[in-house]
Amino acid sequence: MLLPTSTVGKKIMMAITGQVLAIFIFFHIAGNSTIFFHALNGYVVALYKLPLFVWGGRLVLFLAFVFHIWYGTVLKLENHAAKPEPYAKTRYLQATFAGRNQIWTGVIVAVFLIYHLLQFTFQVTNPAVAADTHPDALGRPDIFMMVAQSFRQIGISGVYVVSLAALGLHLLHGIQSSFQTWGMNNERTLPVIEKTGNVVSVLLFFWYCAIPVAIVLGLLKG
Amino acid sequence: MILDGKIPSGPLHEKWDKRLSEMKLVNPANKRKHRIIVIGTGLAGASAAASLGELGYTVDVFCFQDSPRRAHSISAQGGINAAKNYPNDGDSIERLFYDTIKGGDFRSREANVYRLAQLSANIIDQCVAQGVPFARDYAGYLTTRSFGGAQVSRTFYARGQTGQQLLLGAYGALSRQIRAGTVTLHPRTEMLDLVVIDGHAKGITVRDLVTGRIGSHAADAVCLCSGGYTNVFFLTTNSIMSGVTATYRAYKKGAYFANPCFTQIHPTCIPVTGEHQAKLTLMSESLRNDGRVWVPKIKGDKRPANDIPESERDYYLERKYPAFGNLAARDVTSRATKEVCDEGRGVGPGGRGVYLDLGGAIGRLGENTIRERYGNLFEMYERITDENAYKQPMRIYPAPHYAMGGLWVDYDLQSNLPGLFVLGEANFSDHGANRLGASALMQGLADGYFIIPYTIANYLANIEPGAVAPDAPEFQKSCEEVEAFTKGLFAVKGKKTAHEFHRELGKLMWNNVGMSRSEASLKEALKRIPEIRDEFWKNVTIPGSGRELNQELEKAGRVADFLEFAELLTRDALQRDESCGAHFRVEHQTADGEAMRDDKNFSYVSAWEYKGVDKEPELHKEPLVFEHAHLAVRSYK
Amino acid sequence: MNLTLYVWRQKNSKDKGRLVRYEAKNVSTDMSFLEMLDVVNEGLIVKGEDPIAFDSDCREGICGMCGQVVNGVPHGPRKKTTLCQLHMRHFKDNDTLYIEPFRAKAFPVIKDLIVDRGAFDKIIQSGGYVSVHTGGVPDGNTLLIPKHDADTAMDAAECIGCGACVAACPNGSAMLFTAAKVSHLAALPQGRVEAARRVCAMTEEMLAQGFGNCSNHYECEAVCPKGIKVKFIAKLNREFIKAQMPGNESCTGRG
Numbered sequence A: 001m002l003l004p005t006s007t008v009g010k011k012i013m014m015a016i017t018g019q020v021l022a023i024f025i026f027f028h029i030a031g032n033s034t035i036f037f038h039a040l041n042g043y044v045v046a047l048y049k050l051p052l053f054v055w056g057g058r059l060v061l062f063l064a065f066v067f068h069i070w071y072g073t074v075l076k077l078e079n080h081a082a083k084p085e086p087y088a089k090t091r092y093l094q095a096t097f098a099g100r101n102q103i104w105t106g107v108i109v110a111v112f113l114i115y116h117l118l119q120f121t122f123q124v125t126n127p128a129v130a131a132d133t134h135p136d137a138l139g140r141p142d143i144f145m146m147v148a149q150s151f152r153q154i155g156i157s158g159v160y161v162v163s164l165a166a167l168g169l170h171l172l173h174g175i176q177s178s179f180q181t182w183g184m185n186n187e188r189t190l191p192v193i194e195k196t197g198n199v200v201s202v203l204l205f206f207w208y209c210a211i212p213v214a215i216v217l218g219l220l221k222g
Numbered sequence B: 001m002i003l004d005g006k007i008p009s010g011p012l013h014e015k016w017d018k019r020l021s022e023m024k025l026v027n028p029a030n031k032r033k034h035r036i037i038v039i040g041t042g043l044a045g046a047s048a049a050a051s052l053g054e055l056g057y058t059v060d061v062f063c064f065q066d067s068p069r070r071a072h073s074i075s076a077q078g079g080i081n082a083a084k085n086y087p088n089d090g091d092s093i094e095r096l097f098y099d100t101i102k103g104g105d106f107r108s109r110e111a112n113v114y115r116l117a118q119l120s121a122n123i124i125d126q127c128v129a130q131g132v133p134f135a136r137d138y139a140g141y142l143t144t145r146s147f148g149g150a151q152v153s154r155t156f157y158a159r160g161q162t163g164q165q166l167l168l169g170a171y172g173a174l175s176r177q178i179r180a181g182t183v184t185l186h187p188r189t190e191m192l193d194l195v196v197i198d199g200h201a202k203g204i205t206v207r208d209l210v211t212g213r214i215g216s217h218a219a220d221a222v223c224l225c226s227g228g229y230t231n232v233f234f235l236t237t238n239s240i241m242s243g244v245t246a247t248y249r250a251y252k253k254g255a256y257f258a259n260p261c262f263t264q265i266h267p268t269c270i271p272v273t274g275e276h277q278a279k280l281t282l283m284s285e286s287l288r289n290d291g292r293v294w295v296p297k298i299k300g301d302k303r304p305a306n307d308i309p310e311s312e313r314d315y316y317l318e319r320k321y322p323a324f325g326n327l328a329a330r331d332v333t334s335r336a337t338k339e340v341c342d343e344g345r346g347v348g349p350g351g352r353g354v355y356l357d358l359g360g361a362i363g364r365l366g367e368n369t370i371r372e373r374y375g376n377l378f379e380m381y382e383r384i385t386d387e388n389a390y391k392q393p394m395r396i397y398p399a400p401h402y403a404m405g406g407l408w409v410d411y412d413l414q415s416n417l418p419g420l421f422v423l424g425e426a427n428f429s430d431h432g433a434n435r436l437g438a439s440a441l442m443q444g445l446a447d448g449y450f451i452i453p454y455t456i457a458n459y460l461a462n463i464e465p466g467a468v469a470p471d472a473p474e475f476q477k478s479c480e481e482v483e484a485f486t487k488g489l490f491a492v493k494g495k496k497t498a499h500e501f502h503r504e505l506g507k508l509m510w511n512n513v514g515m516s517r518s519e520a521s522l523k524e525a526l527k528r529i530p531e532i533r534d535e536f537w538k539n540v541t542i543p544g545s546g547r548e549l550n551q552e553l554e555k556a557g558r559v560a561d562f563l564e565f566a567e568l569l570t571r572d573a574l575q576r577d578e579s580c581g582a583h584f585r586v587e588h589q590t591a592d593g594e595a596m597r598d599d600k601n602f603s604y605v606s607a608w609e610y611k612g613v614d615k616e617p618e619l620h621k622e623p624l625v626f627e628h629a630h631l632a633v634r635s636y637k
Numbered sequence C: 001m002n003l004t005l006y007v008w009r010q011k012n013s014k015d016k017g018r019l020v021r022y023e024a025k026n027v028s029t030d031m032s033f034l035e036m037l038d039v040v041n042e043g044l045i046v047k048g049e050d051p052i053a054f055d056s057d058c059r060e061g062i063c064g065m066c067g068q069v070v071n072g073v074p075h076g077p078r079k080k081t082t083l084c085q086l087h088m089r090h091f092k093d094n095d096t097l098y099i100e101p102f103r104a105k106a107f108p109v110i111k112d113l114i115v116d117r118g119a120f121d122k123i124i125q126s127g128g129y130v131s132v133h134t135g136g137v138p139d140g141n142t143l144l145i146p147k148h149d150a151d152t153a154m155d156a157a158e159c160i161g162c163g164a165c166v167a168a169c170p171n172g173s174a175m176l177f178t179a180a181k182v183s184h185l186a187a188l189p190q191g192r193v194e195a196a197r198r199v200c201a202m203t204e205e206m207l208a209q210g211f212g213n214c215s216n217h218y219e220c221e222a223v224c225p226k227g228i229k230v231k232f233i234a235k236l237n238r239e240f241i242k243a244q245m246p247g248n249e250s251c252t253g254r255g
């Protein structure tokens, strides 16, 4: 087995983990969209009634992240070493901004993720609005209040939009790239996959932004 | 001296088998102890080195490019012949043999040509097994096309890149042996001398083109597969590094140079555009299958091609050679083209060009079919000329292309120096006075895959491996000579570049020793060449030093050899007082301008022995005996 | 027309190297890019200066020997065209051209614009062939090959090994080159027998030679003078995945 060390093997690890994360990204926003129907708190409670699912999912995601970051870093370092001298004049014909900055959008996402976990999962950044210590009328942790109060601060929403832009860019390259890595491309499918990937990435970006933006604009009130 | 080609006795079709059964073998356990040097990684060199390595010999292979895959063979476009008779159109070994003998205007050795035809079918099989993607039909079978003056369809091809694909096949086989450790590769290394000890070839002296280091390699046998010398004409279809250096320096060490005046002019090249030009580009001959060649009927007609009505076009090949039409042999076509241009009916800048018109075929078969067949050629034409050949006819003109002459070898491909074998375009053996299209690739691979493995064993079986130590004084001396030659070049410190001398020599050769030759033009060339050479040695300039990568030094070395070799070529042309194949002496032509052979006096191979730079070389003859083929007047009418 | 050139000059592999300015005067539009450099060189030699060293041989786009980076693009601005086939009519009077060698760790500069591409040969040596002996092979027509497969093989086999793909790749990856060879042989029945071993050995060798990994930027495809498609990289990936399947114990590394 050459999988984990070979040049294609490493990329396949990136593609598997990246696709797992991307699938999570989709379900995450789908679930979070209950906020638009004032059902966020109920959704979270329902979710926590499935501890195996939650903890299993968390483990998979954690592993996916670890491997994704590990291999991403290894690849980047190897690639950097393989091209030690830059050209005096550089011109890209096909490589996109997103593709070339995959590592940096990835780093932004990672840093953001830590912040995001501290904020909403561990709830240590803004204790004043922590959901676990502020139950709603039904006695559930008031996730909605926590989110709404946080996003009402323009600065926090700004951080989210910027980070989500980074995620969007990451997926812009990542989705089509992962299909190519799996070898699921030929002349006919490549353009289709590229376009679909782009559309999905952009949609995800807007979908995610919809929550903080709606809150900032006052469209979503408790 | 009368040379002996060592042709086995017996009926023609049994000669090779007979020879095979007579030949000695080398004990498998001993093969490793025999060191063989192969110069060149073209079809001949790569196939030879791979096959010999596989047999277990210790092989060193040299080329001056950075990778074996870049040898000049890579540029062959059209295809490779084989007497497979797949299309059921009446081909046979006998017919391929006869076509090749006749194409060569009866100036090649019967037995060699017959063997070539016999081996041709094996080559295709070998290449298919290697994964060469030859063209196939919808049923999955190999397809062929007719090519270069043949009336049967026996040319196998891989789009317009047959040479590339065949070479990549051989390069793969070679790479496999390099990996296995039987073959050691020496890229960017140029052979500058042959080391001869007690009359046997025992090694070479080379210059490492990156470091400039000059050193020798000892061996038990040397295979020269260094390609042709056509670049003596400067503007040719050959790769720009192709030279005569390897064969010429072997000649200076005693190997005989045979038929140097037999050089082929290819009829369909893109015309010259200006002084700056470094080389000419071939438009594959296969275009003649669907294209018609014409010029305007009136002199100096300046109208664009499409405005000249059918009735005012002269399809001169169809007119002069009704049977073969646009497919007449290369030499015949080239001369007819020169003739109409000399009459002032040529087209394009300078009037040195004729139309190759695929308009009719596009009308008949549709642009798509033509695109499928020749798309890459049309693209290439467009890149160079900025003209769209789907809309207007191509312009073409003949250009020097191939060297039929080369070092003299016997039936075993061994030169007169024992231990020196010569393969591919570098030898003289199979194409006589004119080569048919798609037969050079065939010869290179036949030599390398299927002949040398046996014949070299026969030589090696008789000698003791490693008999000569690499520190023998002859190697030392050879290195000193090469060093002295290099020093001599740097010492001139003149004002003109090697390139300028090459261009000057090329012009002289093209005008005086090119498509048609006369006693007067040849004598003038014989006077001018030494003058140019003298000036070269007084006025060439080479910057830098020999202890580094120095492309000017490389070039100057090659030009220096051309400046001597050109004289040999011209002398041979003067000596051959007849017209045959591509060698056209204006004194010997029929009333309608066809070549007139003189079988009584010139049915021989001329093989020249070196006697010194400014001394006349000595001519040896190998009589050509035709036991099988009937000597006929070649007619394409 | 007249051009200003900034050309990378580097005496040898140890020298640091720098861009040097030259003027190319009266350049004819019928010249190829390399002929333009020939003329510049003639001028330098006559002045007693070291000419610009660059590789070329066939000058008709097939040997893969030539190659430089012109204004950031390997083989210059014209699609599917090698430098030797690029004509000056594609430039404008008074253009400024930056001319640099192909750059990648696996392609060390030897002198000026000449780089060492021996690593490509090493990749092929690791398995880029069918392991057939000379002689003893069956008739060419005993293996029927669907036209489509033969055409696909040929599409991939057209690679000239010039290295532009590596030069263009931000990662200095040789995936397009390697994929072309893997795909050529994998498309044919003769090549299938060793397909698993080949893809493993060649990709391992690629890494060992110091080439980078593929990030699917497709910059290679954009500059490839032979139009080799990145679908062949997908094909290589597929072949690699197939090679990992049980039963392919031959897949153990560098050939």
Ligand SMILES: Cc1cc2nc3c(=O)[nH]c(=O)nc-3n(C[C@H](O)[C@H](O)[C@H](O)COP(=O)(O)OP(=O)(O)OC[C@H]3O[C@@H](n4cnc5c(N)ncnc54)[C@H](O)[C@@H]3O)c2cc1C
Pocket (backbone or CB within 6 Å): B039, B040, B041, B042, B043, B044, B045, B062, B063, B064, B065, B068, B070, B071, B072, B073, B074, B075, B076, B077, B078, B079, B080, B162, B163, B189, B190, B191, B192, B225, B226, B227, B228, B237, B238, B239, B242, B243, B245, B246, B282, B401, B402, B423, B424, B425, B426, B437, B438, B439, B440, B441, B442, B444
């Ligand atoms: C444009 C073009 C198209 C052609 N098309 C066809 C065709 O369709 N069909 C056909 O049959 N033939 C064709 N030919 C002819 C054919 O390609 C050649 O005759 C044939 O490939 C020669 O092969 P070779 O192995 O003898 O030598 P080459 O391929 O010329 O190889 C010579 C080798 O020797 C090496 N070498 C030379 N000198 C030295 C030295 N001093 N030191 C070290 N190494 C040295 C070189 O590096 C090179 O590797 C064509 C030729 C041209 C120019």
Ligand code: HEM
Pocket (backbone or CB within 6 Å): A011, A012, A014, A015, A017, A018, A019, A021, A022, A025, A068, A069, A072, A073, A075, A076, A102, A103, A105, A106, A107, A109, A110, A170, A171, A173, A174, A175, A177, A178, A179, A181, C213, C214, C215, C216
């Ligand atoms: C939710 C978060 C993330 C998702 C959904 C995601 C998704 C993806 C996908 C689908 C790919 C394409 C894989 C391929 O080319 O086959 C990819 C590539 C990559 N990711 Fe992520 N990723 C995420 C987070 C990160 C993080 C945190 C990093 C941090 C280092 C990162 C670094 C990279 C890099 C460097 C690549 C390119 C690898 C290469 O082609 O060389 N990603 N990502």
Ligand code: SF4
Pocket (backbone or CB within 6 Å): C158, C159, C160, C161, C162, C163, C164, C165, C166, C176, C177, C180, C220, C223, C224, C225, C226, C227, C228
């Ligand atoms: S894939 Fe294209 S760019 Fe790369 S080496 Fe082959 S021909 Fe050159």
Ligand code: FES
Pocket (backbone or CB within 6 Å): C055, C056, C057, C058, C059, C060, C061, C062, C063, C064, C065, C066, C067, C082, C083, C084, C085
């Ligand atoms: S010189 Fe051969 S490809 Fe450019």
